[in-house]
Amino acid sequence: MTLNWLLIIRLGLVQMALGAVVVLTTSTLNRLMVVELALPAVLPGALVALHYGIQITRPNWGFLSDAGGHRTRWIIGGMAALAFGAYGAAQGVVLFETSYAVGLTLSLLAYALIGVGVGASGTSLLALLATATAPHRRPAAATITWLMMIAGIAVTAGSVGAFLDPYTPQLLLKIVGIVCTGAVALTTLAVWGIERGVKAPARHSDTPRLIDGLREVWAEPEARFFTIFVFLSMTAYFMQELILEPYAGLVFGFTPGQSTSLSGAQNGGVFLGMLTVGIAATGLRIGSLRHWVVAGCLGSAVSLTVITGLGQVGFAKALIGAVVTLGFFNGMFAVAAIGSMMALAGKGRGAREGTRMGLWGAAQAIAAGFGGLVGAAAVDVMRVASGQDAAAFGAVFLAEAALFVLAALMAMRVIEHRQGRNAIIVLGE
Structure with missing residues (x-):
């Protein structure tokens, strides 16, 4: 079964x-x-x-x-x-x-x-x-x-x-x-x-070595360019992961419990963003996956710009709303990117779907670690250079926003409109 x-x-x-x-x-x-x-x-x-x-x-x-x-x-x-x-x-x-x-x-x-x-x-x-x-x-x-x-x-x-x-x-x-x-x-x-x-599928004894499978997939232009897109977009996605709560504590005076709840509110926004794309794209057939990826990236960039501005004026009451909005667009981008992966995983050489997903998963993991580390290190450097917490965190948030804009531009070239539409039809079955 x-x-x-x-x-x-x-x-x-x-x-x-x-x-x-x-x-x-x-x-x-x-x-x-x-x-x-x-x-x-x-x-x-x-x-x-x-x-x-x-x-x-x-x-x-x-x-x-x-x-x-x-x-x-x-x-x-x-x-x-x-x-x-x-x-x-x-x-x-x-x-x-x-x-x-x-x-x-x-x-x-x-x-x-x-x-x-x-x-x-x-x-x-x-x-x-x-x-x-x-x-x-x-x-x-x-x-x-x-x-x-x-x-x-x-x-x-x-x-x-x-x-x-x-x-x-x-x-x-x-x-x-x-x-x-x-x-x-x-x-x-x-x-x-x-x-x-x-019931598990039959295993084959002629499975190639992992390194050989990765070489074959990397030779495919679509898989290679999508890997670069995943790394770029996920670097932007994770740059704020380690600095948002310290930002809330140092700039707005949030307590440990308040800043942890802020993270929960952000992930609640991520959930709503994913749910919105799922309902709109799979149930109502609104837009292609490329449209949702681009919208999520650009919305995330705007949200990060707003979060930066709030730190400059010290408007703490609006921070939670801005962070939830950031989470919403992050979720919109993430679930649309997952759908794009599904659409592209079966393209190219046969019997390599798992290898392609593994390659993109590795790119995501490397980007998550790289993005979080670069974001945290950049904040440390900027805090020493400027002597102002709000300015230091804001500079990193704006850099992250620029990466999201770059990822949106790349998605418009990497993710075809037709492929996105087909993926939505598959998801809606």
């Missing part, structure tokens, strides 16, 4: 758990290091870049789960590794207060373990979805699980922000421990027994 809608939603709960744990490391812990501990923003930027960098091994995790035929073990084991890594990262933040060297050592090990856990669990989960979902349900399954991940991020960030005030190290460890334990338990219950009940 193949996955029915209930089983797809169960697997979506794993994605939700992944997002819930990861958002603690990219938002809450990041803000605590920069604001409460007064550490340079490049430090959490480098740590997050480390966990993203390790995720370029995703094709290897997929190969291991393919060869062994035990994806459930990798999903649960990867989630356990992620949970241990996240709790270790929280311990590292606490230890920074007493010993920088010990805190840094533990943080490096913890974020490396986070990268391993996300790669092993997330890749094996997507492989199970791809092989056990009927072809006509795959686009919808991808959309459902992605939205559930965003929902997990938004709900966790918002609820953790509410419970974290007033901040104490003991309260931080307690909250992170609860979230991590719950994520492992939810994953185990959600995925248990599914793999045994589905």
Whole structure:
């Protein structure tokens, strides 16, 4: 049998758990290091870049789960590794207060373990979805699980922000421990027994080496140019990830709980943006994927410009609305880009769909780490150079806005209008 809608939603709960744990490391812990501990923003930027960098091994995790035929073990084991890594990262933040060297050592090990856990669990989960979902349900399954991940991020960030005030190290460890334990338990219950009940496709013994498959795909112009687009747009997408909460704390005086809730509001906007494109594009047949990608990129650029302006005038009340708007356009761009990937994955040499998705996934992971690190490092440099927090953060936000405009221009050339329309028809089946 193949996955029915209930089983797809169960697997979506794993994605939700992944997002819930990861958002603690990219938002809450990041803000605590920069604001409460007064550490340079490049430090959490480098740590997050480390966990993203390790995720370029995703094709290897997929190969291991393919060869062994035990994806459930990798999903649960990867989630356990992620949970241990996240709790270790929280311990590292606490230890920074007493010993920088010990805190840094533990943080490096913890974020490396986070990268391993996300790669092993997330890749094996997507492989199970791809092989056990009927072809006509795959686009919808991808959309459902992605939205559930965003929902997990938004709900966790918002609820953790509410419970974290007033901040104490003991309260931080307690909250992170609860979230991590719950994520492992939810994953185990959600995925248990599914793999045994589905029919896996026959494996072929003539599968080429991974490096040979990547070379063949890179030789295809469409795949190569789309890889560059993914890297450019995702660099812009992730540049603000590590600096938005410190910006709220340093420039607007937000507390740790308030800035974490701000991150939750942003991800809520991402969810709404994705849902809007899903309803408008697949249900109402409005616009092509290229139109939605371009609109999302340009809207994100405008939102970042507004956020920069608010910092110059100190208008804190409007910040939440501007951040939600940024999230909305980010979500619009992201889900349209995913649809474009689906449309392009089957073009070119046959039996390379997974390799193309793996290549684009690696580009996204590298861009996420690179963008977050560059954004954090640039803020540190600008704060020293200008001596003004608002100006330093604003300069980086404007640079990010310029990248979004460049990505929109590239999308108009890379993503064909006809391909986008066809992809919408497929998604609407």
